[in-house]
Amino acid sequence: MNALQALYQVQELDTRIFDLREREEKHPLKADLEELGSRERELAGELERLQEELEAWRRKLQSLEAEVQRLEEKIKREEEKLYDGKVNNPKELRGLQAEVRSLKRQKDDLETELLEGMEAQDEMRGRAEKLGGELEALRAEREGKERALQSEVQGLQAERVELESRKKELEAGIDGDTLDLYRRLLQSKHNLAVVRVEEGVCQGCRVELPGKEYDRFLKSEAVFRCPNCGRILVK
Ligand SMILES: [Zn+2]
Structure with a gap:
């Protein structure tokens, strides 16, 4: 995993x-x-x-x-x-x-x-x-x-x-930096820091990722954050 x-x-x-x-x-x-x-x-x-x-x-x-x-x-x-x-x-x-x-x-x-x-x-x-x-x-x-x-x-x-x-x-x-980011986001994002993207839509803020961003996200293996709400996105 x-x-x-x-x-x-x-x-x-x-x-x-x-x-x-x-x-x-x-x-x-x-x-x-x-x-x-x-x-x-x-x-x-x-x-x-x-x-x-x-x-x-x-x-x-x-x-x-x-x-x-x-x-x-x-x-x-x-x-x-x-x-x-x-x-x-x-x-x-x-x-x-x-x-x-x-x-x-x-x-x-x-x-x-x-x-x-x-x-x-x-x-x-x-x-x-x-x-x-x-x-x-x-x-x-x-x-x-x-x-x-x-x-x-x-x-x-x-x-x-x-x-x-x-x-x-x-x-x-999980590496320390990612965990730190996760914990900070938990605090600032009402306990929801990591969300899935379904059909191009961030499940944290329900805003659709712009086409280019979505493409980048699909190819990314690193931490990728929602351009709208800043949450960590997973596939
Ligand atoms: Zn979002």
């Missing part, structure tokens, strides 16, 4: 290598994973805020409970004074009774608040549990897709390694 035919095969391998690289870079699972990741962060943030709120409620209810307890003890002490017979003055007794009634009202109000708070807390716990479940499911889905992506990427990379090694063998039969 002459050097130009080898170069054409190198181009064919490179085209497949570029394709594999692009399939890896733009793998649809990557977009899926990005979306799952952002949804997961969103839910995790929501759950964190909910847990902070729950913690604030827990502290609030704890202090309400302590306050109710304090009132209960105070009521008990005042009632004892009412009934132990040590207070006989009617005015003082009425004062005590009024005090007990007022304390009981305060206690009732606090108990109502406590009850409402506990209901709100229950509702929040339910939401947190539901969020936690959703988050868990998202995480499992993401991990599954990560494993799938990893295995696909490994497959694509293995295929690329195989193509790279075949390319290296072919490159060994």
Whole structure:
């Protein structure tokens, strides 16, 4: 095989290598994973805020409970004074009774608040549990897709390694200057540096070679470049 035919095969391998690289870079699972990741962060943030709120409620209810307890003890002490017979003055007794009634009202109000708070807390716990479940499911889905992506990427990379090694063998039969030109053209010509000429038409730019140029090309054994796009032409 002459050097130009080898170069054409190198181009064919490179085209497949570029394709594999692009399939890896733009793998649809990557977009899926990005979306799952952002949804997961969103839910995790929501759950964190909910847990902070729950913690604030827990502290609030704890202090309400302590306050109710304090009132209960105070009521008990005042009632004892009412009934132990040590207070006989009617005015003082009425004062005590009024005090007990007022304390009981305060206690009732606090108990109502406590009850409402506990209901709100229950509702929040339910939401947190539901969020936690959703988050868990998202995480499992993401991990599954990560494993799938990893295995696909490994497959694509293995295929690329195989193509790279075949390319290296072919490159060994091509001179350095031609390879340098090829690599420069790959960069500047959208990864297509070597093309066939079919019925006098360059398959890179689709422009027909002028008659004289075409004749020269047909006779040429050296590197011949398209007069229009500059790509290396092969028969
Ligand atoms: Zn051309």
